[in-house]
Amino acid sequence: MADLNDADPAKLAAARAAVALVEDGMKLGLGTGSTASVMVQVLAERVKAEGLRLRCAATSQATADLATSLGLSIETLDQIGRLDMTIDGADEIDPDLNLIKGGGGAHLREKIVASSSDRMVVIADGGKVVERLGLFHLPVEVLEFGLQGTTARIKAALDEIGLDGRPILLRKRDDQPFITDEGNLILDLSLEAIPDAALVNRTLNALPGVVENGLFIGLCDQAFVGRDDGTVVELHHDDIEDEIEPLFGSTGEAN
Numbered sequence: 001m002a003d004l005n006d007a008d009p010a011k012l013a014a015a016r017a018a019v020a021l022v023e024d025g026m027k028l029g030l031g032t033g034s035t036a037s038v039m040v041q042v043l044a045e046r047v048k049a050e051g052l053r054l055r056c057a058a059t060s061q062a063t064a065d066l067a068t069s070l071g072l073s074i075e076t077l078d079q080i081g082r083l084d085m086t087i088d089g090a091d092e093i094d095p096d097l098n099l100i101k102g103g104g105g106a107h108l109r110e111k112i113v114a115s116s117s118d119r120m121v122v123i124a125d126g127g128k129v130v131e132r133l134g135l136f137h138l139p140v141e142v143l144e145f146g147l148q149g150t151t152a153r154i155k156a157a158l159d160e161i162g163l164d165g166r167p168i169l170l171r172k173r174d175d176q177p178f179i180t181d182e183g184n185l186i187l188d189l190s191l192e193a194i195p196d197a198a199l200v201n202r203t204l205n206a207l208p209g210v211v212e213n214g215l216f217i218g219l220c221d222q223a224f225v226g227r228d229d230g231t232v233v234e235l236h237h238d239d240i241e242d243e244i245e246p247l248f249g250s251t252g253e254a255n
């Protein structure tokens with residue numbers, strides 16, 4: 001496990017800002033990915049230093065393994081029930097705090113955990129902030145059973161909503177199909193730009209064979225975006241316009 005001293009400063013800054021919200025007795029959801037891993041390390045340090053009593057559910061086996069190795073105890077979501085807060089990373093964050101997640105293939109459990117939380121806090125570096133979702137491929141978890149038919153239905157459904165001809169790739173790792181924690185496959189959709197994320201979310205999830213897509217619509221309450229100099233920009237729904245604009249560069253990418 002990486003030393004926090006070697007952690008990416010932007011991810012570390014965002015993780016520290018989110019972990020500062022944790023209070024004794026909380027029920028927490030722990031996200032997945034490189035930023036969430038930094039957060040789990042920062043959280044474990046705080047728990048050790050302050051003796052916080054927390055109940056934690058993990059969004060992936062990788063996060064559960066990391067948390068356990070650091071002395072945090074992990075329970076299933078059903079053992080805990082409703083969570084006070086989930087802290088997770090994201091692949092893209094738009095000005096309405098809608099997200100693309102699943103770059104690591106964990107978006108199914110992440111969406112279930114976020115939906116079981118009173119509050120979802122996202123942590124990221126500035127490169128994740130976009131004006132419009134879609135440049136990052138959209139992960140769609142699908143059943144292996146009937147894969148060809150499911151892929152064809154996704155293509156046809158995208159055609160119908162004006163996203164025709166977009167490449168759909170079966171995710172692979174080491175030349176083998178990537179298998180999720182739930183034993184499913186991932187199709188990565190290169191949509192380039194998603195004009196109506198809610199429509200794409202509804203359309204994909206209505207198709208037989210689709211388990212869950214990586215669009216998180218209206219789930220994120222707050223985001224901490226770290227910068228390399230260790231400063232953090234906090235984004236809320238209310239003041240998003242004012243706060244998010246300085247993050248964009250002329251190319252539309254975050255500064």
Ligand SMILES: O=C[C@H](O)[C@H](O)[C@H](O)COP(=O)(O)O
Binds near residue numbers: 036088089
């Ligand atoms: O499946 C993975 C998750 O959705 C991650 O939270 C997301 O991919 C961001 O990961 P990272 O912090 O490594 O960029």
